[in-house]
Amino acid sequence: MGTTPRPLVGVKPSNSLLLLAFLLTFVLVGSRGESNAMDNVATERMAEESHRQDSANLLIFIMLLTLTILTIWLFKHRRFRFLHETGLAMIYGLLVGVILRFGVHVPQSMSDLVLSCAVNASPATLLVNVSGRFYEYTLKGEVSRSKGHQVQDDEMLRKVTFDPEVFFNILLPPIIFHAGYSLKRRHFFRNIGSILAYAFMGTVISCFVIGLIMYGFVSFMKVVGQLAGDFYFTDCLFFGAIVSATDPVTVLAIFNELKVDVDLYALLFGESVLNDAVAIVLSSSIVAYQPAGDNSHSFEAMAMLKSFGIFLGVFSGSFALGVATGVMTALISFHMLRDFPLLETALFFLMSWSTFLLAEACGFTGVVAVLFCGITQAHYTYNNLSPESQDRTKQLFELLNFLAENFIFSYMGLTLFSFQSHVFNPMFIIGAFVAVFLGRAANIYPLSFLLNLGRKNKIRSNFQHVMMFAGLRGAMTFALSIRDTATYARQMMFSTTLLIVFFTVWICGGGTMPMLSFMSIPVGVDSDQENLTNTNTKHESAWPFRMWYNFDHNYLKPLLTHSGPPLTATLPACCGPLARCLTSPQAYENEGQLHDDDSDFILNDASVSSMFADVTVSTDASGSHTVNRKRSSTASTGGGPWDEGLDHELAQAENEVAIRGTRLVLPMDDPVEHA
């Protein structure tokens, strides 16, 4: 111990250390102490061993992700579009699961002591008195009830199982935030009415249709004697809620690459982002349905009303919180922080994270708050960031989304074999597949019919089929189903959900290309052309939207960002001094511009009329081709592509085209670009 580590290279060791070593020898001999630190060692060593095991387990997942990345690269390199990275991650997860299950046999360690103490509750923290010393234990959760089963458990498999709350508190937030942050797309806001209809009404319809069908199946199973435990109607509804959250990353990645119709893209993407929020709040409201007294699982008006109140309260609370933090970040980044990209990015990250924590601390749903925070950040804060911070925040959340998504999907593959309490019931599984199919149909077709009544730009039947087909289930469904696997019903749901996710991601995801050609969906569509031939803006330009747009454009944008007209121009004269003090100096420079770069939210009257004018003139008006080339070159690997630049360019290109339209000049269509 008194010796010096040998210097790595080229330095002569000094003599002073030798002297120290000698000194030390005498001092150590002189200090004879009592030996009561010996008993610490055993505990320390055990904790160390446990930590080592944890590291090894986490390493398995990191290796899985690394492998996935390398294979994705190979696929992208060879332009092989059949399997998406998430599907791939699942396959690797499955393989590792099989190996762990059947290949590795770790002898069962006897380290799990079972205490049978007279405790009447299971507290979150437990102090255990071990011969005079107190050890603190934290509650990890309830383990499966059957003691006999527990002992048979494979130690290794139990070790690679994560706390389900990890998904909700660590992995889902970046995915959902990224979805919200990349949602700022011109076509999303064009179709917002339809998207909201699909996301809100559609999800609720789907939830109840699936719930009812499953209740039918479950009742039948009970009669036939196929059911080994309780399965209530609330369980059926819960199942309906969790499998109603769609996640068409695979489909959207292909859409993006092939330049499929932008409206279809916007509808699918918008729906999938928002229905996650609806499904999560819906499922927690269903769990909260607790009739008073012993007579649970029966109908009770009060309890149902309470559940409905919870739904509204949690949803609107989360929404308000997310928007509030987004606005606050916009205000901070508006008044300060420019020129310090690191500080800006750090603040952006922290504020977005605090949205999640704040919502959770208030009893709202963090994931939903984070979604709306992301949308608000994209709409306001993004404009205030320096260009470097814009890139940094995009890239950061793109990376986090990529890692979290692939982690979840590979974990999904793994759990098919590593989860210890699977309940695969063939009848229930068949019923679930039928219900999921019918639930999706009951969402898409009737709603599309109703929406088409009001839409100028009809959702064509082949679009409806694609939307039906693209009802993939993914990360959210998995996270919701693994959150609670304590009861028989939940275990059966979890196992079935896994199979649904596998089926939809592999079969529906892999079948996207054939589906597109079968449905004769045009690919390689120029987004501007699509945009102009389909005059879908009438319906969305209803008065509440127009009012909101005007309010946003005239007051919120100038207040929160550096774009938009100065407040001095929009506020009444009496508010002059206040307006001057709140307006950014840059805003005056923008005054001449009619369209700021966020006019994607809704079209104002001028552009709507010019678009109509354009449509009457030509149906193949096409804008900037460079824009589309740029889009394909991003070759987005994450869920949503980043096309702020695109948005901006589109807005400009459209202005150009619109002007051409009103001047009755037929825009040229370059045939080379459409080859």
Add this chain to the structure above:
Amino acid sequence: MGTTPRPLVGVKPSNSLLLLAFLLTFVLVGSRGESNAMDNVATERMAEESHRQDSANLLIFIMLLTLTILTIWLFKHRRFRFLHETGLAMIYGLLVGVILRFGVHVPQSMSDLVLSCAVNASPATLLVNVSGRFYEYTLKGEVSRSKGHQVQDDEMLRKVTFDPEVFFNILLPPIIFHAGYSLKRRHFFRNIGSILAYAFMGTVISCFVIGLIMYGFVSFMKVVGQLAGDFYFTDCLFFGAIVSATDPVTVLAIFNELKVDVDLYALLFGESVLNDAVAIVLSSSIVAYQPAGDNSHSFEAMAMLKSFGIFLGVFSGSFALGVATGVMTALISFHMLRDFPLLETALFFLMSWSTFLLAEACGFTGVVAVLFCGITQAHYTYNNLSPESQDRTKQLFELLNFLAENFIFSYMGLTLFSFQSHVFNPMFIIGAFVAVFLGRAANIYPLSFLLNLGRKNKIRSNFQHVMMFAGLRGAMTFALSIRDTATYARQMMFSTTLLIVFFTVWICGGGTMPMLSFMSIPVGVDSDQENLTNTNTKHESAWPFRMWYNFDHNYLKPLLTHSGPPLTATLPACCGPLARCLTSPQAYENEGQLHDDDSDFILNDASVSSMFADVTVSTDASGSHTVNRKRSSTASTGGGPWDEGLDHELAQAENEVAIRGTRLVLPMDDPVEHA
């Protein structure tokens, strides 16, 4: 529950949902189930409450960090250099600590049950049988032994306390990796001999000097009766090891801003990065010193040899592992992944993280492995990354470093008040301050004297004083001292360490500017001028370095990166086919270049001789001024600045100057730039 959420805006609710609501009413009434899920609810609610509390606590820290960022911005905006962000984070932490300690009074919840069971050990996992149901508990650690004391504990304060392992497994790795990744500096490698001497020998000297002095103080305290518990010599040595890790972020930030001598910067930065690694392995080796039998804490040759073996084994193992993963990443990024920045960045991140996990799983020190992994990544992998990925990885680790560092420092401030078992012993504290001062002096002055014997470019006495003064203690010292606070000795060490960190960061950090002017250290120094006037390369260009440089340049660089000469040129002719297959096509393009952009590692003979030539001609040769302007504009807020670009430009600029030197042309010195 059967009702639909009111759509946010402008969508007519369809009638189908009303129908569903009616249907549901009947179905729910029909499904009367038993009530055995009621007892689940209590547990669920408790877990929920605990989760909510955790979110709120984490939120406190996020808010603290946000506040710190805003204040830093204000400081930077006003060019106020007195207080560094880390010092600021500590102040905010202190304030919140005071508020939590004296302001908030949360009534003690009685949720902590104390079980007094006949368990003869404390296992890592505990299954508790609560009336037939099994709950899994995980060991959190031992709590302070005195039961009476425990009850008085403030619930709130205990809640804001993190598991100390969080620092080691989550917060330290990004900081250390960032340090390694930003270490690739031309001047670091020039001074590598001296840096290694300070880091290895210096840390060991400091550790033993502090240990011996503290042992003297403790022995005296025992005589006087000031000591309330055991304090062995190994404890003293352990204290010496943990307070020997320096962390001069504050000083370096100012150095960077003021353009203080680059060699001084390189010496301080290099020493502080490497001595962290030495201190952590040294401290764990001291903990591992366990003489056999009851007679612990006495001297035993075998145990000491074992400790020494552990030091060597852990250090070299971690080193090898880190370098191996770095090389593997370089190989992967060399042969694949170009053109996909997201995949590259993700792989880079995952491989670096897996280094940590792999080291921990193998029983080595993850933090040390991560450090050497970072250095290897910077030296090889960085050159293979696409420019976008280079930016992304830099920015990512810069952000992580910034967040982790400020989190640790604000937590430090908080623990001064929130930690429950502080032992402030005035004598021990005075002794520690004296020991830390003398230990630093025993490191710097004798070693500098020895090094100056061999160095051409002497380390001047004012440089030595600054190095002495810049011995700030920071994140590593804190993390090491909070890791184990079970015994009286460790608690006293922890409290004292906190004070040392506060003192050094505030007083030494804040006094950097006066110190620089008092020591008449030149500021605004042109790095090239410094570089050329001080011919410090002779000593470092000793044969082992030259051999390594040649090996690296001729074989490793071409094998692992796209720079350097092609292997076909450097390998013997017999290896022709192999060399052709391993060489990147880009390498042939580089063949003409003598200096690749990593020639900073060491100067080859040609440039050394040209430098000597230059020095004989002029002492005020100055290179590119733009480079230095660029450096100051980055205004780095993290620990180490990113100056890959700078390195590259410096290398080019230097070539230019060197050529001018050999041609005996006196370079011009622009007086405007030195104003």
